Amino acid sequence: MMDKIKLGIVGFGFMGHCDADMMETFDEIELVAVADTNPEQLKDAPAGVETYASIDELLANADVNVLMISTPNPSHPEMVKKAAAAGKHVICEKPASMSVAEYDEMVAACKENGVIFTVHQQRRWDKDYRVMKEVYDKAMVGDMYLIKSQLYGVNCKNRRYRRRASGGTDDPQISPSD
Numbered sequence: 001m002m003d004k005i006k007l008g009i010v011g012f013g014f015m016g017h018c019d020a021d022m023m024e025t026f027d028e029i030e031l032v033a034v035a036d037t038n039p040e041q042l043k044d045a046p047a048g049v050e051t052y053a054s055i056d057e058l059l060a061n062a063d064v065n066v067l068m069i070s071t072p073n074p075s076h077p078e079m080v081k082k083a084a085a086a087g088k089h090v091i092c093e094k095p096a097s098m099s100v101a102e103y104d105e106m107v108a109a110c111k112e113n114g115v116i117f118t119v120h121q122q123r124r125w126d127k128d129y130r131v132m133k134e135v136y137d138k139a140m141v142g143d144m145y146l147i148k149s150q151l152y153g154v155n156c157k158n159r160r161y162r163r164r165a166s167g168g169t170d171d172p173q174i175s176p177s178d
């Protein structure tokens with residue numbers, strides 16, 4: 001696909017910081033730039049990483065080939081479409097959109113512009129989730145009529161704050177229902 005992933009992150013809040021920390025552990029990924037409309041959030045950007053006040057500024061100035069969208073959920077469609085139009089591959093935080101129609105538009109925009117689109121649905125790869133999927137796929141416990149899943153240890157101290165980012169959905173529900 002490409003030699004080195006030159007990454008930009010839009011939305012440098014809770015998850016933007018988590019994404020930055022994780023991405024920087026890979027030799028193949030260089031974090032080039034972060035953007036956030038709240039200047040407070042940019043104050044602890046890693047040394048050498050460019051900071052911008054918007055996705056437009058970042059796209060106009062930063063040499064990135066992949067854009068991570070870590071803004072609140074309702075803004076994802078606009079962000080993904082802008083990134084795709086600028087020829088950037090896109091990783092979007094989950095949930096990617098608030099409706100199937102919006103999601104279809106995001107996929108179409110990425111297809112039209114020949115860029116890869118993926119969603120940061122990372123828990124899908126966790127061992128416990130994979131074991132449960134195998135149990136389900138192989139019908140190992142017969143017919144299932146109820147699956148109960150709970151996340152522990154999630155930082156949900158400020159639920160109101162998190163709900164604002166989610167646009168009404170409760171983020172921790174997204175992984176268990178995946």
Ligand SMILES: NC(=O)c1ccc[n+]([C@@H]2O[C@H](COP(=O)([O-])OP(=O)(O)OC[C@H]3O[C@@H](n4cnc5c(N)ncnc54)[C@H](O)[C@@H]3O)[C@@H](O)[C@H]2O)c1
Binds near residue numbers: 013014093171
């Ligand atoms: N993959 C996961 O496990 C996981 C976990 C938590 C949250 N999320 C997702 O991450 C996304 C962000 O959630 P969060 O908890 O980090 O929220 P947050 O409020 O901490 O961060 C969002 C950031 O986006 C910025 N922002 C808002 N509008 C913007 C715009 N138009 N342009 C640029 N920046 C803008 C805000 O200033 C804020 O800093 C949501 O989609 C959420 O569902 C995913």
